[in-house]
Amino acid sequence: MGRIYSKSHNFFVHAVATVALAVTVFNGPGAGSVTAAEHTVTPITVPRFLPPATGEPGPERPGSIRFVTSDDFPPFNFLDGGGRLTGFNVELARAICARLQVPCTMQVRGFPMLVDAVASNEADAIIAGLKDTPGLRRLVSYSRPYLRLPARFAVRGEARIEPVPETMAGRTVAVVSGTRYADYLADFFPATGRLETESLAEALAALSEGRADAVFDGALPLVFWLTGPEGSACCTLADGAWTEPAYFGRGLTIAVGRDNAPLWRAIDDALRALEADGVLADLHLRFFPRSLY
Numbered sequence: 345m346g347r348i349y350s351k352s353h354n355f356f357v358h359a360v361a362t363v364a365l366a367v368t369v370f371n372g373p374g375a376g377s378v379t380a381a382e383h384t385v386t387p388i389t390v391p392r393f394l395p396p397a398t399g400e401p402g403p404e405r406p407g408s409i410r411f412v413t414s415d416d417f418p419p420f421n422f423l424d425g426g427g428r429l430t431g432f433n434v435e436l437a438r439a440i441c442a443r444l445q446v447p448c449t450m451q452v453r454g455f456p457m458l459v460d461a462v463a464s465n466e467a468d469a470i471i472a473g474l475k476d477t478p479g480l481r482r483l484v485s486y487s488r489p490y491l492r493l494p495a496r497f498a499v500r501g502e503a504r505i506e507p508v509p510e511t512m513a514g515r516t517v518a519v520v521s522g523t524r525y526a527d528y529l530a531d532f533f534p535a536t537g538r539l540e541t542e543s544l545a546e547a548l549a550a551l552s553e554g555r556a557d558a559v560f561d562g563a564l565p566l567v568f569w570l571t572g573p574e575g576s577a578c579c580t581l582a583d584g585a586w587t588e589p590a591y592f593g594r595g596l597t598i599a600v601g602r603d604n605a606p607l608w609r610a611i612d613d614a615l616r617a618l619e620a621d622g623v624l625a626d627l628h629l630r631f632f633p634r635s636l637y
Contacts, residue, residue, distance in 0.1 A: 412467035419631040432631040443614040470599040489595035494585035496563040512536045518547035518556035563636040571633040
């Protein structure tokens with residue numbers, strides 16, 4: 345059934361190097377004016393994963409990377425209380441640049457304009473949770489996933505439910521109607537009763553009020569609800585995560601220009617190294633209140 349359980353990660357102490365990551369604001373239609381100061385490249389300290397590069401960049405290491413993202417998708421990319429761009433994706437971009445030892449910039453644009461930025465060669469890579477579709481694959485190539493977004497069951501705290509088809513038979517699971525989660529329950533949990541709702545908020549209310557034995561939805565919204573006042577008072581995650589790509593997608597990836605194979609390979613290599621070093625797991629712990637798995 346594709347269940348994945350949490351695994352422990354080893355973390356390493358890294359030396360510190362300085363890599364420039366500039367944050368600029370795109371002055372597109374409807375945007376406010378942008379001053380020269382907002383385009384200043386600000387050095388930041390990041391973990392160093394390779395010795396400083398020497399000589400000219402090789403074919404598998406780009407000379408620089410121009411990332412583009414949005415600023416309204418917390419906890420992945422958003423403006424903090426001081427107006428500074430931050431989030432899981434922003435810190436991952438820093439880590440990729442440190443791993444490759446190349447300078448990078450980060451532009452902020454409205455989400456509908458991200459693909460245009462790469463297609464017009466105004467940016468090299470999109471790190472904003474861009475959906476992988478056949479139509480977009482004509483314009484961009486996608487990296488390996490850097491964060492999978494599994495489905496999970498939330499249950500009442502006193503419940504001891506193993507979320508498998510046999511033990512869920514006859515129980516009632518609240519799920520949002522017309523979603524991939526409802527489809528998955530229908531296909532793999534046919535003996536489970538479904539309380540289909542119009543919204544996730546309605547499904548969670550059914551769980552907290554005892555009208556449902558569980559809620560089935562994406563792990564990301566569930567973990568944030570479960571750490572809030574309402575969810576933490578009643579409920580928890582059942583063991584096990586479901587990651588079938590046909591239902592829940594490949595996860596979050598980085599999109600680069602369709603013909604930019606060297607950059608695509610370099611980013612993939614960096615993501616593999618960051619996963620092996622435990623850096624991706626470390627970022628997970630920084631930006632999510634608990635594991636999605």
